[in-house]
Amino acid sequence: MESIKRNVLLNPGPATTTDSVKYAQVVPDICPREKEFGDVMEFVSKELTNFVADNEKYTTVLFGGSGTAAVEAMLTSAVGEDYVLIINNGAYGKRMCEIAEAYCMNYIEFKSSPFEAVDLNALEEAIKQSKVKISHLAVIHHETTTGLLNDVKTLGQLCKKYAMDMIVDGMSSFAGMPINMEEMNITYLASSSNKCIQGMAGISFVIAKLDALIKLNDVKKRNYYLNLYQQYEYFKKNYQMRFTPPVQTLYALKQAIIEAKEETVEKRHERYVKAWKTLVEGLDRLGLKYLVNPKDHSKLITTVVEPESGMYNFDKMHDYLYERGYTIYPGKVSDLNTFRIANIGDLNYTDVEKFLTILEEYINTLK
Ligand SMILES: *Cc1c(COP(=O)(O)O)cnc(C)c1O
Numbered sequence: 001m002e003s004i005k006r007n008v009l010l011n012p013g014p015a016t017t018t019d020s021v022k023y024a025q026v027v028p029d030i031c032p033r034e035k036e037f038g039d040v041m042e043f044v045s046k047e048l049t050n051f052v053a054d055n056e057k058y059t060t061v062l063f064g065g066s067g068t069a070a071v072e073a074m075l076t077s078a079v080g081e082d083y084v085l086i087i088n089n090g091a092y093g094k095r096m097c098e099i100a101e102a103y104c105m106n107y108i109e110f111k112s113s114p115f116e117a118v119d120l121n122a123l124e125e126a127i128k129q130s131k132v133k134i135s136h137l138a139v140i141h142h143e144t145t146t147g148l149l150n151d152v153k154t155l156g157q158l159c160k161k162y163a164m165d166m167i168v169d170g171m172s173s174f175a176g177m178p179i180n181m182e183e184m185n186i187t188y189l190a191s192s193s194n195k196c197i198q199g200m201a202g203i204s205f206v207i208a209k210l211d212a213l214i215k216l217n218d219v220k221k222r223n224y225y226l227n228l229y230q231q232y233e234y235f236k237k238n239y240q241m242r243f244t245p246p247v248q249t250l251y252a253l254k255q256a257i258i259e260a261k262e263e264t265v266e267k268r269h270e271r272y273v274k275a276w277k278t279l280v281e282g283l284d285r286l287g288l289k290y291l292v293n294p295k296d297h298s299k300l301i302t303t304v305v306e307p308e309s310g311m312y313n314f315d316k317m318h319d320y321l322y323e324r325g326y327t328i329y330p331g332k333v334s335d336l337n338t339f340r341i342a343n344i345g346d347l348n349y350t351d352v353e354k355f356l357t358i359l360e361e362y363i364n365t366l367k
Contacts, residue, residue: 033240054182071099073204091143139168192205309367321358
């Protein structure tokens with residue numbers, strides 16, 4: 001296999017992939033209704049579940065679409081007439097509120113700082129004081145806006161106490177850090193093919209607790225393409241999606257899963273954390289500040305405050321790095337101008353070292 005030009009993506013997904021994942025897409029044409037392709041989807045579905053739960057009690061429902069499709073599917077399929085309380089502490093929490101709004105759902109927004117851990121006492125108070133019945137709690141596991149990691153395990157205990165089902169957007173944490181759905185009391189977990197699982201963009205999925213999922217047939221349907229129950233029901237019978245799947249992307253995801261199993265999520269997490277440590281040590285050296293306290297930090301994505309030099313310009317810095325093979329991403333949090341560095345994907349701390357050298361070179365041009 002000829003190697004493909006390597007770009008290091010430090011944007012918060014799609015992440016850098018291996019050549020073997022890229023090449024896995026080059027396969028003979030196949031009709032996705034063939035059994036041979038059903039076997040690929042069965043493998044993908046079962047193995048995705050295996051990373052976070054037991055296939056006897058949980059199952060993975062696949063959709064064609066980017067990650068937001070899975071978030072929209074679980075929110076709009078799982079919540080009935082009662083209320084969902086949505087924790088909004090970043091752009092993705094806000095997006096869940098916007099989805100609920102678009103579908104005219106009953107929801108309560110719980111706003112929280114994008115830099116600091118959720119005030120659990122205030123949250124519990126809001127639940128206790130509520131005059132309406134809250135059936136679900138929805139939260140982002142890793143808020144990709146800032147790198148803030150929400151304490152899903154403790155939130156899961158709160159859900160147990162108040163008999164709520166927990167809906168978790170695990171887009172940028174799944175396969176990047178250990179997750180145990182049963183232990184954390186997560187009922188629905190959404191992620192996609194192009195982040196820490198290190199596949200190609202185009203597939204989103206919801207991992208659901210079976211006993212809750214089965215009951216969704218009784219929830220009045222407010223969606224069609226994205227209906228979680230119907231997608232599950234159809235898949236269970238045929239190992240097919242209801243509508244045309246992104247065929248080649250599924251082959252790439254199968255390969256990405258094989259590679260993630262080989263590496264293990266624990267080891268992948270260690271690799272990511274080592275790259276993060278290299279990054280923040282380098283930022284300290286360059287005198288650049290980053291947001292979010294390490295104790296609440298995912299160590300997967302870092303929000304860096306832009307240098308104060310009047311000469312500084314994000315686009316110029318981006319182009320300087322891009323020409324040298326490194327892609328970074330802007331980000332605006334509150335009034336602060338920031339940019340984001342993600343250390344997920346097929347990369348190593350040595351890539352971060354090289355990136356820092358080029359960043360330093362660029363910063364020196366500002367002096
Ligand atoms: C990437 C991401 C999404 C999905 O974004 P898409 O552009 O639809 O793939 C959703 N939530 C979080 C937390 C994310 O990081």
